Amino acid sequence: MPRFAGPIEVFVAHGFGRSYGRRSAIPYRALPGIKQCALWDDLRSRPSLPTFALITDVGNDLLYGASPNQIIEWVGECGAELRAMDANIVTTELPLDAILATTRLRFQVFRTIFFPPSRLTFERACELAHETNEGLKNLSHELASSVVRMDPKWYGIDPIHIRMQYRTAAWNKIVEAWRVSTTSPRERVFRRKNSMLLHMAYPHERWFLGRHQRRTQPSVTLSDGSVVAIY
Secondary structure, eight states, X not given: OOOOOSSOEEEEOXXXXXOSSSOEEETTEEEOOTTXXXXXXXXHTSOOOOOEEEEOOGGGGGGGXXXXXXXXXXXXXXXXHHHHTTOEEEXXXXXXHHHHHSOHHHHHHHHHXXXXXXXXXXXXXXXXXXXXXXXXXXXXXXXTOEEEOOOGGGOXXXXXXXXXXXXXXXXHHHHHTTOOOOOOOOXXXXXXXXXXXXXHOOOSEEEETTEEEEOOSOOEEOTTSOEEXXX
């Protein structure tokens, strides 16, 4: 796995069920769309530095009722921002093999637990996922992005979240697509203290139990001096 010579600055817009183009919510918290969050303004305000970007988890919006064309448009706007920064971009495909290998019952259970308002059928979800993935690959070509195909063995009953035992292997494959060559020491940055800091970190903006909250970023400083900003 390539290592970056630290300290580095990490800017991440993530969150369970996160949408690229609209505010999304799980029962106790909501987050703005990735396209609308403050990540982009903060990146534009910083000095120009070598930048490595990852576009991933693109399929969530299908379960919010967005069309493949709309999703690719949202992701494309984010990608255009990254290209303007001359970023080295990696894009992960949708886990199509894992989705197609699941059963109708598993899909319905997954949809009911994680996306209860959705009425998307398994058959239609497969069709839309394939269409979205094709659009994503075309967009990746336009963005000069490397593309990583997701290995179906990384997934279990849940067809879109990587199983714990395969996370290291999956992330190694994803990060290696940046083709970074470095002589930085193989120090374990993510010690327990750093993991705790990351788990406890607040994003720049969220709605928690109905309360609108904001937090100045970066919100985490790791043991090697790297900083993490969360949006």
